[in-house]
Amino acid sequence: MGFMAGNFTCKEVAALITEYLEGSLTLTQRIRFQMHLGLCFACRNYLRQMKYTVATLRQLPSEPVPTQVREALLERFRSWKHEQSSPNSSSDS
Amino acid sequence: MLLPFIFSRKLVLFLAVPNLSDPLPRDEASLVRALQDGDETVFSAVMDQYSGSLLRLAMAYVPSRAVAEEVVQETWIGVLEGIGRFEGRSSFKTWVFRILTNRAKTRGTRERRYEPFGLAGVDSEKDEGSSLEDSLFVAEGSGSGHWVDPPQGWEADTPERALLSKECRIAIEEAINGLPDNQRQVITLRDVEGVSAEEVCNILTISETNQRVLLHRARTKVRRVLDPYVRGGNS
Numbered sequence: 001m002g003f004m005a006g007n008f009t010c011k012e013v014a015a016l017i018t019e020y021l022e023g024s025l026t027l028t029q030r031i032r033f034q035m036h037l038g039l040c041f042a043c044r045n046y047l048r049q050m051k052y053t054v055a056t057l058r059q060l061p062s063e064p065v066p067t068q069v070r071e072a073l074l075e076r077f078r079s080w081k082h083e084q085s086s087p088n089s090s091s092d093s
Numbered sequence: 094m095l096l097p098f099i100f101s102r103k104l105v106l107f108l109a110v111p112n113l114s115d116p117l118p119r120d121e122a123s124l125v126r127a128l129q130d131g132d133e134t135v136f137s138a139v140m141d142q143y144s145g146s147l148l149r150l151a152m153a154y155v156p157s158r159a160v161a162e163e164v165v166q167e168t169w170i171g172v173l174e175g176i177g178r179f180e181g182r183s184s185f186k187t188w189v190f191r192i193l194t195n196r197a198k199t200r201g202t203r204e205r206r207y208e209p210f211g212l213a214g215v216d217s218e219k220d221e222g223s224s225l226e227d228s229l230f231v232a233e234g235s236g237s238g239h240w241v242d243p244p245q246g247w248e249a250d251t252p253e254r255a256l257l258s259k260e261c262r263i264a265i266e267e268a269i270n271g272l273p274d275n276q277r278q279v280i281t282l283r284d285v286e287g288v289s290a291e292e293v294c295n296i297l298t299i300s301e302t303n304q305r306v307l308l309h310r311a312r313t314k315v316r317r318v319l320d321p322y323v324r325g326g327n328s
Contacts, residue, residue, distance in 0.1 A: 009238030011230040018309035022290060024301070042243030049244055052323070053316040056252035057284035060265065062145035063152075069162050073140060073169050074133070080173045081131035 008036045013043045017050050117142065121185050128176050140169060143186070146286040147193050152270075153277040154197035156204050164200055168193040183295060190282075190296040226313050247323040261322040268318040272311050279304055280311035 008016070013036050019025050020033055037044050116138045118124045127135040144165055151161035151168075171192040179188060231239050249255045256262050269277055269285070278297055282288040283304075288296070294304050 009230075010240050011227075011238040014226060014229065015309075018305055018312060022305055022308075024305065042240050045244040045246055049247055049316055049320070050312060052247060052249075052252060052255075053312055053319055054284050056255055056265065056319060057269075057280065057315065058287055059252045059256050060262065060285050063149040065144040065148055065165065066162065069166060070140065070144070073166060074137060076170060077131075077133060077136050077173065081133070084131055 008032050010036075010040060010043050013037070013040070014046060017047060020047075021050070021054070121181070125176065125179055125181070125185060128172075143189060144169075146288075147190070149281050149285060150190065150278065151193060151197045153274055153281055154194070154201035160200060160204060161197075164193065164197045167196045171196065184292065187292055187295045194296060225317065245324065249323040255319065255323050258322060261319070264318050264322065265315060268315050272314060276307045276311040279307040280315065283308055284312070
């Protein structure tokens, strides 16, 4: 084992992919990770797939907020502003 | 040439604001001051910038879109109520999202939807995210730790191309919706909304390690769902 035990298995590489992408591997781990990638076509593909997955999620269309919700909030903002500018005026309007 | 300007309030706004793409003040102190001063243009721009993300995150806590919309409304009302006391101990964005998560948790608990992080612990050995990953590899023997079915290159060139398929987009959305709450919250903020790891930890009050574990499990599941759509011939 000894020196060879320093090589990650494919399973270990897959488990560390997010940490690799997050930049949170130690220097030694990163070297071992990259050494494995250099030799393993399947893990290179898996890394690419994970990056692709992240990029795809980022491209999901944003969740549309209904116009009436927006309008109601702007109305609310105006009355809040009115209260702010005249704190002593009657608030029963 | 003038007609479009007359009919489009947005274009009038464009003319009035020097930075065309972003009417928000560049620095946070100015943004907060503008809100405290009751600047409606800024409030409206902040709402437009964050409401979609807030809504998506709220949906990870509460059972329906309608309730999530109410949570977003309550959040902005909370922002107005609290902006006068905002001291900048966290970023404005983190503060707004924290208001949302607090309100969403309350609503989620009431609607029996939300389980706090502690109950759905990230270290649970039974979590399907870790067993899903395990299933990709040979468990025993000489091939132990190797791929059962080595990943192939994906066909689609760009994420945009994959998403052109409505079917694929729905599958991804469903995969996210089907995640355990805590994984869904993390992947929604990090990957869908592009919030930084540090901000996600602050918003969800979780450690960096938990954030990474949850993100990893969530991504592993979404990758599996995406696989058949981009494996080839389907895009």
